[in-house]
Amino acid sequence: MADELELLRRANPVSSGDPRFGDGPLGHEAERHLSRLMGPSADERPRPGRFLPAHGSLGRLLRGPRPRRTRLVWALATTAAVAVTSLVLLLAGPSTTPAVAAPRPLVVRADSTPVPLDQLAERAEEAAAEGSSGLRKGTHVQSWSMGMSEDEPPITLPVERIVRWNADDSHTELVVATDPRHPGRPVLSEGDGDSHLVDDGHVISEQTFPPSWSDAPPESPPPHDAKRLSAYLQDAQHTDTPLTTPELLDATRLLLDTWTLGTREDAALVRLLADAEGLRPVGQVTDRLGRSGQAYVYDATGARQMLILDPVTGAVLGLESTATVAEPEYGLKAGDVMDYSAWMR
Incomplete structure (x- = not known):
């Protein structure tokens, strides 16, 4: 972990004590490091149907968690959709697709005559x-x-x-x-x-x-x-x-x-x-x-x-x-x- 933190510090485009902090433009080296942080370069991007291999500790740190995070987001979205759908199914009225609403009591026709x-x-x-x-x-x-x-x-x-x-x-x-x-x-x-x-x-x-x-x-x-x-x-x-x-x-x-x-x-x-x-x-x-x-x-x-x-x-x-x-x-x-x-x- 110490080596990975050191690599991250070196990738920092401007140190906290630099007079250009927050003001000046990024240099060439800083832009290159920032690009590496933001994502793989064009020649490293995965082709359809293939996995992107991780290169070194930094690759594992930066690229490894992304698929898992994406899956988590999709899982949360799916769970939310299922929860909302279930709520609609249980509480919705006759105009919705599922038929799960409880029947209402039968209503006597107001104009009918009771037969003994x-x-x-x-x-x-x-x-x-x-x-x-x-x-x-x-x-x-x-x-x-x-x-x-x-x-x-x-x-x-x-x-x-x-x-x-x-x-x-x-x-x-x-x-x-x-x-x-x-x-x-x-x-x-x-x-x-x-x-x-x-x-x-x-x-x-x-x-x-x-x-x-x-x-x-x-x-x-x-x-x-x-x-x-x-x-x-x-x-x-x-x-x-x-x-x-x-x-x-x-x-x-x-x-x-x-x-x-x-x-x-x-x-x-x-x-x-x-x-x-x-x-x-x-x-x-x-x-x-x-x-x-x-x-x-x-x-x-x-x-x-x-x-x-x-x-x-x-x-x-x-x-x-x-x-x-x-x-x-x-x-x-x-x-x-x-x-x-x-x-x-």
């Missing part, structure tokens, strides 16, 4: 009498669920799940990351405890399960009359007492995550829901898959549940849970959608 559940149950029974679509084991559901923690802001993870049962009672389950509100755009997913963006349609899991011969609900076929369906759902929820309205909505989700109902089962379920306390009609909504439905709301402590039914057949289209009380420790605000499921036929 009793009336919709009658429509469903008429539809079942005209012709019944068959009951099928398996499901196709799109869901949005909120993940929360004490040290990270809440995130919404949209997934699509398809479960198909085979003749031998084995079944396959395919789960992909996708958001039908923004087809083809990146989707926020989670794996190994960390959230990250993935391509639309990214396969989260694909599994095949061996045959199951369980005859307990919800594995066994659901009945198609309201009284027996009530007992079936109680069994599925492992209780001997009549289900409360929140329990009935949870049991409905469990049922539809296992079976695709036929029109007779739809009618029985709507009749059961019509007898539930506190489930009130609010009007017409358009669900997150663009389907028109009648909405029914149950207000619980800290949350509101909205059930969306087909206005003709009574089939369950969706179920939404929205926070009505903020929980600042988790970053949860009143009006945030905590989970939403949309079932498809």
Whole structure:
């Protein structure tokens, strides 16, 4: 290091005690030394695709650090770009490219007329009498669920799940990351405890399960009359007492995550829901898959549940849970959608 410092001192064009310090022009020797300090001469400049060798200690001192510094600058610029991009992806609205924003609560059409559940149950029974679509084991559901923690802001993870049962009672389950509100755009997913963006349609899991011969609900076929369906759902929820309205909505989700109902089962379920306390009609909504439905709301402590039914057949289209009380420790605000499921036929 001492030799290198001495070389640097000799390269100093004007000593600190020189009377020309800061005023006079540089001499020929000083200019040559300054040029060496500023960069390689024309005959020393690297050609494309080749590295410039360092000559001696001064060469290592002056030219060695430059590529590393350049890489550091690019690394910092890249890190900043990734940080800014990530922030935009997490916070941006619908006009941005990635699709990671949390869904807003469904809005009831102001000019719509609420249809009482009793009336919709009658429509469903008429539809079942005209012709019944068959009951099928398996499901196709799109869901949005909120993940929360004490040290990270809440995130919404949209997934699509398809479960198909085979003749031998084995079944396959395919789960992909996708958001039908923004087809083809990146989707926020989670794996190994960390959230990250993935391509639309990214396969989260694909599994095949061996045959199951369980005859307990919800594995066994659901009945198609309201009284027996009530007992079936109680069994599925492992209780001997009549289900409360929140329990009935949870049991409905469990049922539809296992079976695709036929029109007779739809009618029985709507009749059961019509007898539930506190489930009130609010009007017409358009669900997150663009389907028109009648909405029914149950207000619980800290949350509101909205059930969306087909206005003709009574089939369950969706179920939404929205926070009505903020929980600042988790970053949860009143009006945030905590989970939403949309079932498809």
